Amino acid sequence: MDTVLQVHEVSKNYGAKKALRGVSFQLAAGKITGLLGSNGSGKSTLLKIIAGLTYPSSGEVTVQGTRIGPASKALISYMPDRPLTEPWMNIGDALTYYADFYADFDREKAERMLDFMKLKTKDRVKHLSKGMNERLQLTLVLSRRASVYLLDEPIGGVDPVARTAILNALVEFYEEDSTLLVSTHLVTDIERIFDDVMFIKDGELIMHGEVEEIRLQQGKSIDELFREVYAEC
Amino acid sequence: MLKLVKYDFLRNRDQILGLFVVMVLLQAGLWITSEISAWGTTSLLLLSLGTYVTAGMVLLIQACRSFSYNLHSFSRNLLPVAPIAHIMSTLILLLLLLAGLTLIAILHMGIYLLYDASWLPEDFWQVLASSMLQMMWSAFFLMTILMLAITVAASVRTRGKVWMGIVIFFLLQNLLTLAEQIMFGNAAGTLSNAFQFHIESTVSDGMVVTRYTYNVWSTLFEVGVAAVAIWIITLLFKKRVEC
Amino acid sequence: MKIEFDNNLPIYLQIMNYLKGEIVTGKLGPGDKIPSVRELAGELQINPNTVQRTFQELEREGIVETRRGMGRYVTQEEEKIMMIKKEMAKDILDRFIRGMKDLGFKEDDIVAAVKESVEKNE
Missing domain, CATH: 1.10.10.10 (Winged helix-like DNA-binding domain superfamily/Winged helix DNA-binding domain)
Structure with missing residues (x-):
């Protein structure tokens, strides 16, 4: 299988605080990987580094062999924990914004997804509820034909109905030659979607394995394993 | 890059249009009031000019806020564009808006001239053109130094970034003014001396000869400084600024 | 589904x-x-x-x-399907018998218990 994303010995320090310590892993095409950890474990920082919003203190990240920079941003579609839209926009403006800057943006796919999510292009971004906003972000992010999709807590703080819609969308719309990395601390709903799972604790990557193998060998759900690993947190 | 300019404009569209509308209304108001209260041409000229200059400063402040927003915006920083495009888009939008402002001023003046042309001095148009050039460059140069201050403040991980930015700006401004004074002996003491001109009228063989001299060295220096500033901003943007 | x-x-x-x-x-x-x-x-x-x-x-x-x-x-292939059916039944039977033995039932008792249960469910 081709490696799409390569993270090599990435560390990030904020003064004395070590947010990430020597994190290394590779992600292959066609896989959905869960990035699990409690709050403050370093998940968001790692995703921001891959997305190119923050720079690592040491280490290297490459996407399709390209180092992180303006070129890699064209290959990565990132959904952060805050809005990708500006307050003056309506949903149609948001689509145009994406279409203007990203060559791999599939406007038709976006419109289909908006239908699926029950969103209208005339809706103003300011007037959307949190759940609807999450759905919009997901639409924008998944409508790009990127190599790497990074989703930071896509189902956090969202009502169960929106949660189902989001999980549906992930399964329905993901591209087979790309890789998905989804960070979450809400494991039960989403663990069925993961091929592989990575556990991050205190900035360290403590485990990277196949989900079904874990179930087979340990007879546990990922949620149960998660609770064990992070018990003291 | 032009697409970035488009979105910078769209984000601030309401404020920009509001500013222009208010300014035009103010100018109209001033003219009417000066007629009613018989202020005299000089007062009207000064007040009108003052209004335009104020509008220009508001645009400058807005450009600074827009630049700062762009530095920290997630959606901006995720775009696959070269860092220099982000920087130039703010400058280009500012210049376009200032050009718009200038156009309105010229139109305003044109209309007023139809009404009363008595106050127009000689070589007005040459002076006007040179002044325009100087003012545009001043705005560009000033903006560059401001952006540098903002970017440096954003690159350091301390509290009170706004104050730091202001301090850095004043430091730079004084440094540059001092440098120009020492190197080129500019007595004026303003930040931007490029394109400033002196008019000399001499009488020679019974003819009045007017000469326009420009500050060549100042110009070169300032263009150089601006280029270096933009280069530093790009570097900081790539390496040090975090969202 | x-x-x-x-x-x-x-x-x-x-x-x-x-x-x-x-x-x-x-x-x-x-x-x-x-x-x-x-x-x-x-x-x-x-x-x-x-x-x-x-x-x-x-x-x-x-x-x-x-x-x-x-x-x-x-x-x-009908035989294939039959075979699967038998395999699945065997799984259930194995588990059942083990469970009953754990409770202490002897083989004859198990058969009797099954017969009784089946007749009751008719």
Whole structure:
């Protein structure tokens, strides 16, 4: 299988605080990987580094062999924990914004997804509820034909109905030659979607394995394993 | 890059249009009031000019806020564009808006001239053109130094970034003014001396000869400084600024 | 199609058991078409790769066959289906007998208990 994303010995320090310590892993095409950890474990920082919003203190990240920079941003579609839209926009403006800057943006796919999510292009971004906003972000992010999709807590703080819609969308719309990395601390709903799972604790990557193998060998759900690993947190 | 300019404009569209509308209304108001209260041409000229200059400063402040927003915006920083495009888009939008402002001023003046042309001095148009050039460059140069201050403040991980930015700006401004004074002996003491001109009228063989001299060295220096500033901003943007 | 998943066990095994159940009871008849990977993944909200693995396993066991360009179909071989049915029954019986023995039942008692239960349920 081709490696799409390569993270090599990435560390990030904020003064004395070590947010990430020597994190290394590779992600292959066609896989959905869960990035699990409690709050403050370093998940968001790692995703921001891959997305190119923050720079690592040491280490290297490459996407399709390209180092992180303006070129890699064209290959990565990132959904952060805050809005990708500006307050003056309506949903149609948001689509145009994406279409203007990203060559791999599939406007038709976006419109289909908006239908699926029950969103209208005339809706103003300011007037959307949190759940609807999450759905919009997901639409924008998944409508790009990127190599790497990074989703930071896509189902956090969202009502169960929106949660189902989001999980549906992930399964329905993901591209087979790309890789998905989804960070979450809400494991039960989403663990069925993961091929592989990575556990991050205190900035360290403590485990990277196949989900079904874990179930087979340990007879546990990922949620149960998660609770064990992070018990003291 | 032009697409970035488009979105910078769209984000601030309401404020920009509001500013222009208010300014035009103010100018109209001033003219009417000066007629009613018989202020005299000089007062009207000064007040009108003052209004335009104020509008220009508001645009400058807005450009600074827009630049700062762009530095920290997630959606901006995720775009696959070269860092220099982000920087130039703010400058280009500012210049376009200032050009718009200038156009309105010229139109305003044109209309007023139809009404009363008595106050127009000689070589007005040459002076006007040179002044325009100087003012545009001043705005560009000033903006560059401001952006540098903002970017440096954003690159350091301390509290009170706004104050730091202001301090850095004043430091730079004084440094540059001092440098120009020492190197080129500019007595004026303003930040931007490029394109400033002196008019000399001499009488020679019974003819009045007017000469326009420009500050060549100042110009070169300032263009150089601006280029270096933009280069530093790009570097900081790539390496040090975090969202 | 609605399956109650247990996250403690491999999902692909659970889907396999479910599909086998559908096949042996005839709900999915011999030669019937099976939903595609995408369809099934979407319906059940699980990773398409998991569904893919299920199908691969079913194909390996000969329960399902792929027809080029047309999709996946339940096998037409009735004996195969019969065999699966017997295997699944054997699993249930083995577990049942073990459970009964754990309770202390002897073999003859087990048979008697079964007979009684079956007659009651008629």
